Amino acid sequence: MGCTIVEKIFKNHLVRANDELKPGNIVWIKLDVRSARDFGGANVVKNFKKYYKQDKIENREKTFFTFDCQAPANTIPYANNQQVCRIFAKEQGIRVFDVNAGIGSHVLIEKGISRPGTTTVGTDSHLNIMGAVGAFGQGMGDIDVAYAMRHGATWFEIPPSIKISVSGKLQYPATAKDLTLYILKEFGSAGLLGAAVEFYGEAIDALSLHERITLSSMATEMGAIIGFIPPDKKIIDYFAPAGSVTPVYADSDAVYLKEYKLDISGLKPLVAAPPSPENVVDVSSVKNVLVDSVFIGSCTNGRFEDMKLVAEVVSGKKVREGVMAKIVPATHEVYHQMLESGILAKLFEAGFIISSQGCGGCASGQLGMTGKNEVQISTSNRNFEGKQGDGKTYLASPVVAAYSAINGYISCE
Numbered sequence: 001m002g003c004t005i006v007e008k009i010f011k012n013h014l015v016r017a018n019d020e021l022k023p024g025n026i027v028w029i030k031l032d033v034r035s036a037r038d039f040g041g042a043n044v045v046k047n048f049k050k051y052y053k054q055d056k057i058e059n060r061e062k063t064f065f066t067f068d069c070q071a072p073a074n075t076i077p078y079a080n081n082q083q084v085c086r087i088f089a090k091e092q093g094i095r096v097f098d099v100n101a102g103i104g105s106h107v108l109i110e111k112g113i114s115r116p117g118t119t120t121v122g123t124d125s126h127l128n129i130m131g132a133v134g135a136f137g138q139g140m141g142d143i144d145v146a147y148a149m150r151h152g153a154t155w156f157e158i159p160p161s162i163k164i165s166v167s168g169k170l171q172y173p174a175t176a177k178d179l180t181l182y183i184l185k186e187f188g189s190a191g192l193l194g195a196a197v198e199f200y201g202e203a204i205d206a207l208s209l210h211e212r213i214t215l216s217s218m219a220t221e222m223g224a225i226i227g228f229i230p231p232d233k234k235i236i237d238y239f240a241p242a243g244s245v246t247p248v249y250a251d252s253d254a255v256y257l258k259e260y261k262l263d264i265s266g267l268k269p270l271v272a273a274p275p276s277p278e279n280v281v282d283v284s285s286v287k288n289v290l291v292d293s294v295f296i297g298s299c300t301n302g303r304f305e306d307m308k309l310v311a312e313v314v315s316g317k318k319v320r321e322g323v324m325a326k327i328v329p330a331t332h333e334v335y336h337q338m339l340e341s342g343i344l345a346k347l348f349e350a351g352f353i354i355s356s357q358g359c360g361g362c363a364s365g366q367l368g369m370t371g372k373n374e375v376q377i378s379t380s381n382r383n384f385e386g387k388q389g390d391g392k393t394y395l396a397s398p399v400v401a402a403y404s405a406i407n408g409y410i411s412c413e
Contacts, residue, residue, distance in 0.1 A: 002251025004161035005228045006196035009136045009248050013119050015153050023160040023257070031062070033114050034148045035122035037104050038067040039363075042081035043142035044123065045088040048149060058152035060093040064113070066104025066122075067097065069366060071358035102331025102357035103299050105129045105137070106213075110333055112242020116231045121148050126299050126381070128226040132209070132216035133235055134247055136226060159225045160257035161250075162195040166203040168265035173412050175309070176211035177301060177379065177397035179203065180218050181270040185280035186262060193223035195257060198250060203264050204229060209238060210303035217300040218381050221277040269412040271377075272395035275385045283400055283412045292391070293376045294325040294405040295361040295368040296352075296398055301379035302330030302360075304337040306398040311343040313402035319351035320408035326353045326368055328360030350406075361388060377404045 003011060007021045015028035034057075036044040048057075057063050065085045073079035082099070089096045097107050105127055108114040116134040120127055123145055130137030138156075140148070148154045170179060197219065207215065212229045219227035231247045239245045269283045296302075296310055307329065319325045327347055329335040335357050338344040347354060361368030361380050370376045370391025379401050383393040394410060403411045 002253035032118040033120035039069040040123035042084040047146040071099035115239040116247040131228040132212035134231040166201040175397040176214040210305040295378040297328030298380035310402040314350040325405040
């Protein structure tokens with residue numbers, strides 16, 4: 001009997017070579033990357049010192065801090081948390097991707113650290129975004145990450161695997177975000193619960209890296225452990241400069257818990273209305289909803305290509321008077337691309353507020369919070385009550401967000 005992607009990655013990283021790779025079994029896995037972000041990072045340090053005293057981490061070349069929740073810090077607690085991590089990193093010889101780097105998961109991909117076939121853990125609940133490049137990633141608690149840094153391994157319960165094949169092609173103005181929301185609409189937050197999902201088919205094969213990131217970044221909202229997209233040649237070539245790449249693919253006789261087929265032919269732009277990412281409706285059904293603010297960014301839609309889509313919509317136009325439109329590039333590299341290409345100027349001239357690279361818009365204390373009765377369109381991944389402030393947040397693609405910014409109401413044209 002063959003292995004699914006998650007089973008094969010685990011097999012390649014087993015601490016105990018004779019462990020049986022069967023869904024539900026607990027196995028110990030070697031970790032290629034161990035990370036902690038500014039949110040939770042100080043607690044990782046606290047727990048490391050509590051349980052391991054003056055011990056050294058297992059491998060400093062595989063251990064990183066990433067500061068992206070508040071970049072730079074705009075509260076004293078975050079400034080203190082970041083400094084605690086910096087001091088510990090200096091003591092241990094750990095590399096810090098500081099407040100100028102961007103979203104940690106994206107930086108780990110850009111730098112070729114988390115590449116196809118590898119394993120990554122950290123304090124980010126969306127580290128399963130690594131499925132976009134055919135790698136395993138998982139967010140964990142502070143004590144677990146401290147353990148991972150000290151020992152270089154941890155345990156996982158092998159999840160069952162689900163195979164989803166998607167036929168059809170995306171036609172503008174529909175984007176990878178609409179594909180993602182469509183899958184959420186089909187399965188909700190429980191239909192893929194606890195599973196390692198593998199995405200296949202014509203629609204998936206056509207996705208570029210930034211689009212794969214969009215889809216895999218919302219596996220968390222789907223209730224899945226991770227959403228794997230098998231790496232194609234473009235993905236493998238992307239990582240080639242960073243060193244050897246060993247992509248992992250499911251065996252032809254792999255066994256899945258369930259298999260589904262979807263067809264996205266004729267897919268139209270969608271939004272997830274409050275209060276849940278699974279509350280997905282057509283844009284046409286909410287076109288009369290007036291918008292107070294727009295946020296474009298996050299680990300889901302903060303890549304250069306996302307910003308380019310926005311610039312194409314707003315070029316020569318202005319953000320509607322009374323609408324506050326905010327943009328946060330995912331990383332320093334993305335910001336640099338925006339600057340060099342002239343897209344930054346177009347967005348600025350259109351009236352967007354452009355902030356430094358980082359997460360933004362996702363949690364209290366970050367750029368993009370809403371006030372009571374404020375209606376926001378956001379390209380992020382969560383719109384639970386209170387998640388992005390006291391207002392109401394609709395999740396959408398960069399295209400829908402851009403049109404909504406210039407029209408003043410939810411729209412895709």
